[in-house]
Amino acid sequence: MTADFDIVIIGSGMGGLVCADILSREGYKVCVLEKNRQIGGSLQTYVRDRVIFDSGVHYLGGLGEGQNLYQVFKYLDIIGRLKLQKMDEDVFDKIIIENDDKEYVYAQGYENFIQHLLKDFPNEEKALRIYCDKIKDVCSRFPLYNLRSGGDINEKTPVLEIDAQAYIASITNNKKLQAVLAGNNTLYAGQGGKTPLYVHAMILNSYIESSWKCIDGGSAISKFMAQNIRKHGGEIRRNTEVKKIVVNDGKVTSVELMDGSHIRAKNFISNMHPVRTLDMTETDIIKPAYRSRVKELENTVSSFIVNVVFNKDSFPYLKHNYYYHKEGQVWNMPDYTEQNWPLGYALFFSASSRSDVYAESMTILAYMKFDDVKQWAGTFNTVSNENDRGSDYEFFKKQKAELLIELVEEKFPGLRKHIKSYYTATPLSYRDYIGNYDGSMYGIAKDFHNPLKTFISPRTKLPNLYLTGQNLNLHGVLGAAMSGLVTCIAFMGNETVIEKIRNA
Numbered sequence: 001m002t003a004d005f006d007i008v009i010i011g012s013g014m015g016g017l018v019c020a021d022i023l024s025r026e027g028y029k030v031c032v033l034e035k036n037r038q039i040g041g042s043l044q045t046y047v048r049d050r051v052i053f054d055s056g057v058h059y060l061g062g063l064g065e066g067q068n069l070y071q072v073f074k075y076l077d078i079i080g081r082l083k084l085q086k087m088d089e090d091v092f093d094k095i096i097i098e099n100d101d102k103e104y105v106y107a108q109g110y111e112n113f114i115q116h117l118l119k120d121f122p123n124e125e126k127a128l129r130i131y132c133d134k135i136k137d138v139c140s141r142f143p144l145y146n147l148r149s150g151g152d153i154n155e156k157t158p159v160l161e162i163d164a165q166a167y168i169a170s171i172t173n174n175k176k177l178q179a180v181l182a183g184n185n186t187l188y189a190g191q192g193g194k195t196p197l198y199v200h201a202m203i204l205n206s207y208i209e210s211s212w213k214c215i216d217g218g219s220a221i222s223k224f225m226a227q228n229i230r231k232h233g234g235e236i237r238r239n240t241e242v243k244k245i246v247v248n249d250g251k252v253t254s255v256e257l258m259d260g261s262h263i264r265a266k267n268f269i270s271n272m273h274p275v276r277t278l279d280m281t282e283t284d285i286i287k288p289a290y291r292s293r294v295k296e297l298e299n300t301v302s303s304f305i306v307n308v309v310f311n312k313d314s315f316p317y318l319k320h321n322y323y324y325h326k327e328g329q330v331w332n333m334p335d336y337t338e339q340n341w342p343l344g345y346a347l348f349f350s351a352s353s354r355s356d357v358y359a360e361s362m363t364i365l366a367y368m369k370f371d372d373v374k375q376w377a378g379t380f381n382t383v384s385n386e387n388d389r390g391s392d393y394e395f396f397k398k399q400k401a402e403l404l405i406e407l408v409e410e411k412f413p414g415l416r417k418h419i420k421s422y423y424t425a426t427p428l429s430y431r432d433y434i435g436n437y438d439g440s441m442y443g444i445a446k447d448f449h450n451p452l453k454t455f456i457s458p459r460t461k462l463p464n465l466y467l468t469g470q471n472l473n474l475h476g477v478l479g480a481a482m483s484g485l486v487t488c489i490a491f492m493g494n495e496t497v498i499e500k501i502r503n504a
């Protein structure tokens, strides 16, 4: 049987598209299969009340000239085309804490970051400098993150096992500063006693280096990559869900689609969650021990989202985000109970080309466990029955949304009078749009106790099946882009692409 393609990529999330873009540039005939109508996975946007909402790109780091994501986007010919807005240099994130009227400021650039925090913590200069040096040191140990080839596992091993919470507590006794330094840990679903410092460091560093919003939504990233892929002879098939990965004689020969048809290729890359990929792949070559090891890995928590549409020219557009947490809870936010939910929230204003004086919309994000919506797990969002999960589900969402808005209103008194309408998303929305099992925001949770266990290799036991996406090494647009690089390097057997990106 002849193969239709050199490479079939299952899923058009950031990792899948980066692989497709790079490999089609390298001359491979690629085909991306995406189950949804819209490509991009968490890069997808949607429109409500004529306003664009992002599903998973509220802001980006590392897009300053020469920085890591900038170089990747430059190589992929995205950088000049993407409408970007730099967030306020002197404040990209504000940390706010229950029972404290202050707004603690994260500024862009390390010295600026230190100087702004010194205003609230004048006696903590030594701690802040040690902290920033450590963040930079940790990041410097990951070659790919710095677009360097080679590298030695011994370089990073010493930092993989550092506990983020304990490290922050070790540099200062000031509890408030400890809480502030962990304040935006919703960015990586931080969990005390679990999250490694390297995750905190790599995410935070990219935003301290520079912070950006995509004007009119992040789906432009996937749009431009799709154009590149087609220009290089690749195909993207939307509304095409893979049901099964078919193995014959020790390797994958085709994927079976929902309609029973098959697409054959020489190689396959899955951008789906690894557990989903393994469930679809029937073969003894992948041992039960490996399958259960991957299945047992915990996923990061999911989220409840309230997307607010503001009345026209009513609420000011702010070029920074807010992260709120209840006192003493910054590392425990995923462990809320029904009574104390939510223990925190993140607040993002969307950048619109129509105005940068007034906000058109904002997104409020709070953690939500899949169990909270389990009773509706048997209902699915499809094109024909979008959001039709019954009136009790609608009631549940409304109750949660009102609670969350009430909490945000403590920060912005009178907020409600600016709200024209709002729309919600739950772990079920993310489950259905992304195609994982539990709506997890960032995939497999990293753990400093056994860091290597939570790294997923891009290779599988099947010689022509590879994995990519946020579950591999790091999440986020930057992390998933890096995962695409890791997969391409594993597939091509060399690191020349890194040099091309560095020299782009």
Ligand SMILES: Cc1cc2nc3c(=O)[nH]c(=O)nc-3n(C[C@H](O)[C@H](O)[C@H](O)COP(=O)(O)OP(=O)(O)OC[C@H]3O[C@@H](n4cnc5c(N)ncnc54)[C@H](O)[C@@H]3O)c2cc1C
Pocket: 010, 011, 012, 013, 014, 015, 016, 033, 034, 035, 036, 039, 040, 041, 042, 043, 055, 056, 057, 058, 059, 060, 061, 240, 241, 242, 243, 271, 272, 273, 303, 365, 430, 433, 434, 435, 436, 440, 441, 442, 468, 469, 470, 471, 475, 476, 477, 478, 480
């Ligand atoms: C609420 C939220 C907020 C976020 N905010 C930010 C942010 O501000 N900044 C940032 O950098 N990152 C953010 N992220 C994280 C970032 O968006 C993700 O880490 C990244 O986009 C994930 O990329 P991925 O390659 O893993 O693919 P995914 O986005 O997981 O996409 C996987 C794709 O595979 C497709 N698929 C699944 N199963 C099948 C199948 N059987 N057949 C065909 N296709 C299939 C899916 O439909 C999907 O398109 C956020 C994420 C969430 C959830």
